Amino acid sequence: xxxxxxxxxxxxxxxxxxxxxxxxxxxxxxxxxxxxxxxxxxxxxxxxxxxxxxxxxxxxxxxxxxxxxxxxxxxxxxxxxxxxxxxxxxxxxxxxxxxxxxxxxxxxxxxxxxxxxxxxxxxxxxxxxxxxxxxxxxxxxxxxxxxxxxxxxxxxxxxxxxxxxxxxxxxxxxxxxxxxxxxxxxxxxxxxxxxxxxxxxxxxxxxxxxxxxxxxxxxxxxxxxxxxxxxxxxxxxxxxxxxxxxxxxxxxxxxxxxxxxxxxxxxxxxxxxxxxxxxxxxxxxxxxxxxxxxxxxxxxxxxxxxxxxxxxxxxxxxxxxxxxxxxxxxxxxxxxxxxxxxxxxxxxxxxxxxxxxxxxxxxxxxxxxxxxxxxxxxxxxxxxxxxxxxxxxxxxxxxxxxxxxxxxxxxxxxxxxxxxxxxxxxxxxxxxxxxxxxxxxxxxxxxxxxxxxxxxxxxxxxxxxxxxxxxxxxxxxxxxxxxxxxxxxxxxxxxxxxxxxxxxxxxxxxxxxxxxxxxxxxxxxxxxxxxxxxxxxxxxxxxxxxxxxxxxxxxxxxxxxxxxxxxxxxxxxxxxxxxxxxxxxxxxxxxxxxxxxxxxxxxxxxxxxxxxxxxxxxxxx
Numbered sequence: 103x104x105x106x107x108x109x110x111x112x113x114x115x116x117x118x119x120x121x122x123x124x125x126x127x128x129x130x131x132x133x134x135x136x137x138x139x140x141x142x143x144x145x146x147x148x149x150x151x152x153x154x155x156x157x158x159x160x161x162x163x164x165x166x167x168x169x170x171x172x173x174x175x176x177x178x179x180x181x182x183x184x185x186x187x188x189x190x191x192x193x194x195x196x197x198x199x200x201x202x203x204x205x206x207x208x209x210x211x212x213x214x215x216x217x218x219x220x221x222x223x224x225x226x227x228x229x230x231x232x233x234x235x236x237x238x239x240x241x242x243x244x245x246x247x248x249x250x251x252x253x254x255x256x257x258x259x260x261x262x263x264x265x266x267x268x269x270x271x272x273x274x275x276x277x278x279x280x281x282x283x284x285x286x287x288x289x290x291x292x293x294x295x296x297x298x299x300x301x302x303x304x305x306x307x308x309x310x311x312x313x314x315x316x317x318x319x320x321x322x323x324x325x326x327x328x329x330x331x332x333x334x335x336x337x338x339x340x341x342x343x344x345x346x347x348x349x350x351x352x353x354x355x356x357x358x359x360x361x362x363x364x365x366x367x368x369x370x371x372x373x374x375x376x377x378x379x380x381x382x383x384x385x386x387x388x389x390x391x392x393x394x395x396x397x398x399x400x401x402x403x404x405x406x407x408x409x410x411x412x413x414x415x416x417x418x419x420x421x422x423x424x425x426x427x428x429x430x431x432x433x434x435x436x437x438x439x440x441x442x443x444x445x446x447x448x449x450x451x452x453x454x455x456x457x458x459x460x461x462x463x464x465x466x467x468x469x470x471x472x473x474x475x476x477x478x479x480x481x482x483x484x485x486x487x488x489x490x491x492x493x494x495x496x497x498x499x500x501x502x503x504x505x506x507x508x509x510x511x512x513x514x515x516x517x518x519x520x521x522x523x524x525x526x527x528x529x530x531x532x533x534x535x536x537x538x539x540x541x542x543x544x545x546x547x548x549x550x551x552x553x554x555x556x557x558x559x560x561x562x563x564x565x566x567x568x569x570x571x572x573x574x575x576x577x578x579x580x581x582x583x584x585x586x587x588x589x590x591x592x593x594x595x596x597x598x599x600x601x602x603x604x605x606x607x608x609x610x611x612x613x614x615x616x617x618x619x620x621x622x623x624x625x626x627x628x629x630x631x632x633x634x635x636x637x638x639x640x641x642x643x644x645x646x647x648x649x650x651x652x653x654x655x656x657x658x659x660x661x662x663x664x665x666x667x668x669x670x671x672x673x674x675x676x677x678x679x680x681x682x683x684x685x686x687x688x689x690x691x692x693x694x695x696x697x698x699x700x701x702x703x704x705x706x707x708x709x710x711x712x713x714x715x716x717x718x719x720x721x722x723x
């Protein structure tokens with residue numbers, strides 16, 4: 103809901119403050135007074151394009167500020183917070199500044215934002231229905247949404263189930279398409295894996311084989327050096343077997359001498375006995391080492407053929423680690439190669455079983471198709487029933503809005519393929535008179551007729567929605583703005599327009615720009631746009647005093663609704679003010695709208711009768 107509008111230097115409006123309350127607000131005034139600028143200010147806050155030509159002559163900039171109350175949990179509030187705006191509880195402040203030269207600036211909740219953010223949020227706050235602002239009704243999506251909203255929560259549940267079924271069908275189709283698109287790639291991958299696994303099987307590597315071969319190659323490369331070292335060590339331990347040299351000193355002989363000396367020691371000495379035992383252990387250990395060195399010398403092979411084979415085998419294993427798996431796979435050794443082989447075998451089994459995946463995906467898609475067809479059938483049937491209700495209700499409403507013989511037709515055109523919102527396109531058509539063809543609203547209705555159809559539609563939908571929930575705050579109502587909806591009508595049709603605007607205002611905030619007293623009389627609040635020429639302070643004060651006295655208001659009240667406080671400006675300048683009229687002042691304004699003579703006794707009586715009729719028409723009884 104719009105709580106207030108503040109305007110500065112916009113067109114003929116020097117400064118204006120518009121307090122907008124819940125219910126129906128009528129904006130009236132002479133032609134050319136500046137009512138259009140009030141709507142222009144609202145359009146700026148809704149993200150419309152800003153032209154520097156709208157800046158008041160002589161001013162450096164135009165400023166529009168609006169205070170909107172909205173549900174903090176609403177989509178509009180969420181979008182505002184995403185843009186960095188801050189809400190004061192449920193109050194959102196939007197500002198648009200248009201310089202005389204340069205780019206306009208937009209602020210939302212105290213944060214500078216692109217005007218596109220206002221464009222995103224605006225439709226969730228205000229719906230403008232004017233001679234040129236009927237795009238919402240002409241939109242196919244809006245027409246479908248209008249029909250669906252007539253069905254209430256139960257129909258909304260059908261729409262959600264259809265949307266879920268459509269999403270499930272799309273996901274199933276995408277999964278199958280993805281599988282089919284990758285079939286060639288999977289086949290090529292399987293062929294590569296088979297080739298590599300066959301090469302691995304032919305190679306028959308054993309765990310750790312490459313490391314073992316490396317160690318053996320090292321031994322063979324240094325066989326003579328190793329033989330010399332092992333032989334020298336064995337000779338030092340036990341001497342040479344085929345050489346008997348007098349006085350040869352080897353470890354085994356020396357240890358044997360030590361044993362004999364200790365064994366021949368006289369008496370019993372525990373300490374010496376313990377040392378003798380350790381000497382025997384050394385003798386045994388020396389003999390064992392010498393025996394193993396002998397075995398090592400026997401096993402040490404210096405065969406060049408064996409060394410050549412080992413080098414070839416190591417090369418084969420290295421090439422396999424490098425080539426198998428492709429350049430994207432890093433394999434460091436034979437153990438890693440064997441691990442890759444196990445993974446590749448599992449992947450190949452998965453690829454070979456892909457036909458089963460295709461069958462399951464096709465089965466899932468068939469099931470999703472069936473579920474979508476069922477949901478589409480239910481939604482189409484429900485929309486057919488709603489179409490009949492909407493046609494009858496809107497036709498009844500527009501009949502009382504000076505569109506005799508016209509009727510609304512709701513066409514459900516089947517789509518070649520079900521779409522995200524249903525299996526049919528919803529099109530609102532107008533039969534302008536009996537015998538005339540049904541034409542789309544954008545072709546079959548004038549701007550004024552389109553505004554009246556929009557009013558009828560909104561009234562029907564509001565009635566279908568029922569009374570607001572007790573928990574719903576009145577300040578969180580939507581706002582509807584109707585610009586000269588009464589163009590080309592008068593008399594009883596005008597009263598019916600006013601009556602329907604008042605009905606709509608029971609559940610929403612409604613602002614109407616009108617030239618007809620029969621419409622304005624139904625308003626809860628009437629604001630008058632007054633265009634005047636500035637006078638000197640003395641003359642101005644005298645006239646305003648008389649006017650305020652006649653309305654039962656003070657000069658302060660008039661000033662609070664938009665009068666400039668600068669009385670020292672040059673007399674003769676044209677400006678526009680916005681004044682709220684109540685009591686006898688409102689009767690006077692309605693009389694002016696009726697006859698052009700605000701002091702005509704007949705017009706004043708007629709104005710009073712209109713107010714009384716509207717008051718009785720809105721009475722619960």
